[in-house]
Amino acid sequence: METPPTVVILAAGLGTRMKSRKAKVLHRAGGRYLIEHVLRAAQTLAPPERIFVVVGYQAAEVRAAVQTAGIGFVEQAEQKGTGHALMVAAETLSGLDKEKAGRLLILYGDGPLVRPETLKGLAAAQESCDAAGAILTAVMEDPTGYGRVLRDGNAHVMGVVEQRAGAPEQLAIREANMGLYCYRAAPFWRHIQELRPDNPAHEYYLTDMVEILHRAGHAIAAFRIDDPREVLGINDREELAAVDRLLRERKVRELMLAGVTVEKPETVTVDPDVTIGMDTVVEPFAQILGRTVIGENCRIGACSVVQDSELADEVEVGQFTIIGTSRLERGVHAGPYARLRMENHVAAGAHVGNFVELKKTRLGAGSKAMHLAYLGDSEIGAQVNVGAGTITCNYDGYRKHPTRIGAGAFIGSNSTLVAPVEVGAGAYLAAGSVITSDVPPDALGVGRARQVNKEDWARKRRELGKNR
Ligand code: UD1
Ligand code: CA
Numbered sequence: 001m002e003t004p005p006t007v008v009i010l011a012a013g014l015g016t017r018m019k020s021r022k023a024k025v026l027h028r029a030g031g032r033y034l035i036e037h038v039l040r041a042a043q044t045l046a047p048p049e050r051i052f053v054v055v056g057y058q059a060a061e062v063r064a065a066v067q068t069a070g071i072g073f074v075e076q077a078e079q080k081g082t083g084h085a086l087m088v089a090a091e092t093l094s095g096l097d098k099e100k101a102g103r104l105l106i107l108y109g110d111g112p113l114v115r116p117e118t119l120k121g122l123a124a125a126q127e128s129c130d131a132a133g134a135i136l137t138a139v140m141e142d143p144t145g146y147g148r149v150l151r152d153g154n155a156h157v158m159g160v161v162e163q164r165a166g167a168p169e170q171l172a173i174r175e176a177n178m179g180l181y182c183y184r185a186a187p188f189w190r191h192i193q194e195l196r197p198d199n200p201a202h203e204y205y206l207t208d209m210v211e212i213l214h215r216a217g218h219a220i221a222a223f224r225i226d227d228p229r230e231v232l233g234i235n236d237r238e239e240l241a242a243v244d245r246l247l248r249e250r251k252v253r254e255l256m257l258a259g260v261t262v263e264k265p266e267t268v269t270v271d272p273d274v275t276i277g278m279d280t281v282v283e284p285f286a287q288i289l290g291r292t293v294i295g296e297n298c299r300i301g302a303c304s305v306v307q308d309s310e311l312a313d314e315v316e317v318g319q320f321t322i323i324g325t326s327r328l329e330r331g332v333h334a335g336p337y338a339r340l341r342m343e344n345h346v347a348a349g350a351h352v353g354n355f356v357e358l359k360k361t362r363l364g365a366g367s368k369a370m371h372l373a374y375l376g377d378s379e380i381g382a383q384v385n386v387g388a389g390t391i392t393c394n395y396d397g398y399r400k401h402p403t404r405i406g407a408g409a410f411i412g413s414n415s416t417l418v419a420p421v422e423v424g425a426g427a428y429l430a431a432g433s434v435i436t437s438d439v440p441p442d443a444l445g446v447g448r449a450r451q452v453n454k455e456d457w458a459r460k461r462r463e464l465g466k467n468r
Contacts (some may be wrong), residue, residue, distance in 0.1 A: 024109075029112055056075065074089045251271075313330050358375050403421055
C-alpha cells in the first residue's frame with residue numbers, strides 16, 4: 001500500500017457475553033489488553049496519527065490502556081452497534097481521506113490474534129481488484145455467532161447476515177465474516193448514513209455496508225484466510241482463555257526456536273516482551289512476566305514467577321521463587337522458595353536461599369543469605385555471610401530506615417538489626433544479637449544477655465512436682 005490507510009479500531013462496547021463490569025477490550029490475553037494487541041498490529045501499517053480508537057464504555061480506562069503518543073480517539077457515547085460507531089466516527093474521519101486513493105481499515109478491538117501480514121493481505125486484496133472494499137472471511141467448522149457471507153450465483157459477495165437476523169438456510173453457510181475490513185474511504189463515507197437498525201437487535205450493523213455498497217454497484221472482495229483461529233473474536237471468557245493459550249503458545253514456540261529449553265511448554269507463561277538467552281532452561285509452571293530480560297545458560301525453576309527483572313547469564317532461580325523488579329548479576333543463585341520483592345540488586349555470584357525475603361536491598365558479590373531472613377532497605381557489601389534468621393527491623397511504625405553491612409562481615413544467626421544501623425567491614429555479630437547501635441569494622445558485636453546455667457534446677461523442679 002502506497003499511502004497508509006486510516007485505521008479505525010472499534011472498542012466502545014461493554015461485551016455483554018463476558019459477564020463483566022469491565023469493558024471487554026480491557027480483559028487481558030497473552031500478557032496484554034486485548035485492544036493493545038490490535039493496536040500493535042495496526043501500528044505496523046499506519047503511523048499513530050492515522051489510527052483512531054472508538055471508545056465508549058469505560059472510555060477513560062480504554063484510553064489509558066492504549067495511550068500511545070499520537071493516536072486519536074472518537075467517543076461513541078451510546079453504543080448502538082458496530083455501524084453506529086462508524087456513523088459517529090464519520091464526523092471526525094470522513095474529511096481525512098479526500099483523495100481517491102484514501103483507504104479505511106476497520107478492525108474490532110476484540111480480535112487480538114490478527115497478524116500484520118493478514119492486514120496487508122486484506123489491503124492488497126482490495127487493491128488488486130480495485131473493489132470498493134474487501135472483507136476478511138474464513139470457512140469455519142462451526143460459525144455460530146459470526147456473520148455469514150452471502151454470495152450471488154457468480155460467487156460475488158452481496159452481503160453479510162448476522163446470526164440473529166439470519167434465515168436457517170443462511171445460517172447453514174459456513175463462510176464467516178471475521179470482522180476486518182478495508183474500504184475505499186470515499187464510497188464508504190458517502191454511504192455510511194444509509195445504515196438502518198432494521199434487525200431484531202435494533203442495532204446499526206457495520207456488516208450492512210457490504211450490501212449497501214453492492215446495491216450501489218460497487219464490487220466487494222472477500223479475502224479468505226485458511227485458518228480462522230488467527231482472527232477469532234473474543235466474546236466470552238472461554239474464548240478469552242482459548243486466545244490466551246494461542247498467544248502463549250506463539251511466544252513459547254518462538255523462544256524454543258531461538259534456543260531456549262522449555263520443559264512442559266503447555267504449562268509455562270511468558271509475556272510477549274520477555275527475552276531469554278540461549279541454553280537457558282525454563283522448568284514447568286514458571287511465569288516470566290512484563291519486561292523481564294534473562295541471559296544465557298540460566299535456569300528458571302518450576303513454579304517460579306519472575307516479573308520486570310533482569311537476570312544476567314548463568315543465573316539459577318530455584319523452584320517456587322518470586323522475583324519482582326530486581327537485577328541479578330552473573331551466576332547468582334536465588335531460591336528455592338526465595339522472595340526478591342522489589343528493586344533488589346544481587347551482585348555476581350551471590351546466593352539467596354530458601355525463605356529469604358529481600359526488599360530494596362543490594363547484596364554484594366559472593367555474599368550469602370541462605371536461610372530464613374528478611375533483608376529490607378539494606379546495603380550489603382561483598383562476601384558477607386548472613387546467618388539464618390537474620391532480620392532487619394527497617395520500619396519503626398512511621399518510617400523506613402536503612403541498614404548497612406560492610407564487606408566480609410559475618411552476621412550470626414538470628415541477629416536482629418534495628419535500623420538505622422551500620423555493621424563495619426569484617427565485623428562479627430554474635431548469634432542471637434539485637435543490634436541497636438553501629439558496630440565498628442573488625443569488631444565483635446554482642447547484643448544479648450549472657451547465658452546462665454543453674455545447676456540441678458531441672459531435677460529439683462521434677463521432685464517438687466512429684467511431692468505435691
Ligand atoms: C461482529 C460482526 C460479525 C462478525 C464478528 C467477528 C457486526 C454487526 N457483526 O459481531 O459479522 O462475524 O464481529 O468477530 O459487526 N463495538 C463498538 N460500538 C458498538 C458496538 C460494538 O465499538 O456500538 C465494538 C466492540 O467493542 C467490539 C467490536 O465492536 O470490539 C465488535 O462488537 P461485537 O459486539 O463483539 O460484534 P459481534 O457480535 O461479535
Ligand atoms: Ca465480537
